[in-house]
Amino acid sequence: MKKDWPLWEVFVRARRGLSHQHVGSLHAADSPMALGNARDLYTRRQEGVSIWVVRAADIVASSPQEKDAFFDPAADKIYRHPTFYEVPEGVEHL
Amino acid sequence: MSDRDTYALRLGDDALVLSQRLSWWSSRAPELEEDLALTNIALDQLGQARALLSSAGDEDELAFLRGDREFLNLLIVEQPNGDFATTIARQLLFSVFQLRRYEALVGHPDDVIGGVAGKAVKEVAYHRDHAVKWTLRLGDGTEESHRRMQAAVDGLWPYTHEMLAHDPFEAQVGIDPAELREDWEEFVGGTLADATLTTPEPGDWRPAGGRQGLHSEGLGHMLAEMQSLHRAHPGATW
Numbered sequence: 001m002k003k004d005w006p007l008w009e010v011f012v013r014a015r016r017g018l019s020h021q022h023v024g025s026l027h028a029a030d031s032p033m034a035l036g037n038a039r040d041l042y043t044r045r046q047e048g049v050s051i052w053v054v055r056a057a058d059i060v061a062s063s064p065q066e067k068d069a070f071f072d073p074a075a076d077k078i079y080r081h082p083t084f085y086e087v088p089e090g091v092e093h094l
Numbered sequence: 095m096s097d098r099d100t101y102a103l104r105l106g107d108d109a110l111v112l113s114q115r116l117s118w119w120s121s122r123a124p125e126l127e128e129d130l131a132l133t134n135i136a137l138d139q140l141g142q143a144r145a146l147l148s149s150a151g152d153e154d155e156l157a158f159l160r161g162d163r164e165f166l167n168l169l170i171v172e173q174p175n176g177d178f179a180t181t182i183a184r185q186l187l188f189s190v191f192q193l194r195r196y197e198a199l200v201g202h203p204d205d206v207i208g209g210v211a212g213k214a215v216k217e218v219a220y221h222r223d224h225a226v227k228w229t230l231r232l233g234d235g236t237e238e239s240h241r242r243m244q245a246a247v248d249g250l251w252p253y254t255h256e257m258l259a260h261d262p263f264e265a266q267v268g269i270d271p272a273e274l275r276e277d278w279e280e281f282v283g284g285t286l287a288d289a290t291l292t293t294p295e296p297g298d299w300r301p302a303g304g305r306q307g308l309h310s311e312g313l314g315h316m317l318a319e320m321q322s323l324h325r326a327h328p329g330a331t332w
Contacts, residue, residue, distance in 0.1 A: 005125060030231070
């Protein structure tokens with residue numbers, strides 16, 4: 001039996017219409033405990049209306065070593081950005 | 095003291111003493127996360143206690159200057175924390191009762207009692223949920239956790255008789271605890287069964303007297319610690 005409780009990542013949705021945001025992590029033995037602990041640790045001041053918890057071990061992350069191959073090729077492809085439109089005068093909310 | 099104030103003190107002392115007991119776990123629970131959970135529960139109880147005590151007099155005088163013979167709480171809430179299982183068992187047995195009691199007091203004609211009950215129902219529902227989950231985990235966990243959880247329930251069971259006994263005074267000013275017994279037995283019995291624990295048989299030893307100020311030894315020690323600062327520095331603030 002492993003002595004330490006596994007690590008969980010916590011995502012909280014602050015209010016309807018927003019998406020869940022990563023807020024931190026915690027230790028818990030099982031998923032109900034992770035939800036309960038998340039409620040106690042991260043929503044004490046009415047921060048949220050919904051909580052997700054995910055085992056940290058289940059998250060597949062991009063590797064820092066592959067950063068260049070992953071992200072740099074996008075740097076010189078300016079045509080992917082919508083910067084070639086002329087903005088008509090008087091448009092406020094663009 | 096009016097009947098209404100006496101009743102508010104009974105409800106308030108239950109919450110205050112339990113709050114003080116639970117706050118001991120700060121920095122001592124099995125994990126940091128559990129520290130937070132137990133002290134959150136303690137804070138909820140303290141909030142209920144403050145509202146109720148303030149409605150019956152000066153909250154500081156009532157909390158810090160009464161002797162143990164003047165406290166009106168039930169014996170079960172003052173029982174020592176013991177091991178973690180004992181604290182969870184105390185939480186289970188009392189919070190199921192406290193939730194039912196607050197539910198019955200929602201809409202009480204007294205503004206404070208009815209108001210505290212209305213707010214506390216949501217808080218205590220969470221306390222009960224917390225206790226139920228831990229009871230299941232420990233009861234249906236390892237051999238050692240099962241043994242400790244069963245011992246904790248057995249040890250605290252005698253104090254549930256006082257908690258659920260017929261009380262003519264409370265029946266008149268609020269809710270008769272005996273009316274909550276059936277519901278309590280069903281919920282607690284069901285939870286213990288789910289946790290592979292045995293519901294104890296009612297025994298002959300049924301300690302009582304908390305409502306009359308007759309407490310177990312531990313309360314005096316607890317109050318000495320809780321009250322020492324205020325007694326040494328009256329009116330001290332942060």
